[in-house]
Amino acid sequence: MSEKQKHASAYWKENVRYLFILLTIWFVVSYGAGILFKDALDSIRIGGFKLGFWFAQQGSIYAFVILIFVYIRLMNKLDKKYGFDE
Template identity: 80%
Template sequence: MSEKQAKAKAYWKENLRYLLLLLSIWFLVSYGAGILFKDALDEIKLGGFKLGFWFAQQGSIYVFVILIFIYVRLMNKLDKKYGYNEE
């Protein structure tokens, strides 16, 4: 295996690790907070709405958008680390 292939494999492995981590967070927020832990979260109010309801309706979308920005930042750092940046 050439050095270029080894670098590409390490890049892809780190990319997959980021993806799994961020998708796991999104799953926990959308499925966990919106469905599994809804009853416990409904004891807390946010803006007049029960927190479990809020996560199911809006919170998971907000978290998803935030995770997109985090992913972009992580990938920019990863690109620089492995020399794939376009600068």
């Protein structure tokens, strides 16, 4: 395997690892906080709404948007690390 292929393989493995971690966080926030832990979170209120309801309706969307920006930052660093930046 050539050096370029090793770089590309390492780059892809790290990219997949980032994706897995970020999607796991999104799953925990959207499914876990919005559905599984809803009853426990409902004892806390934000703006008059129960926290479980807030996560199910808006919190998971906010978390997803934040994770998109985190992914962009991670990928920019990864591109520079492996020399794939423009």
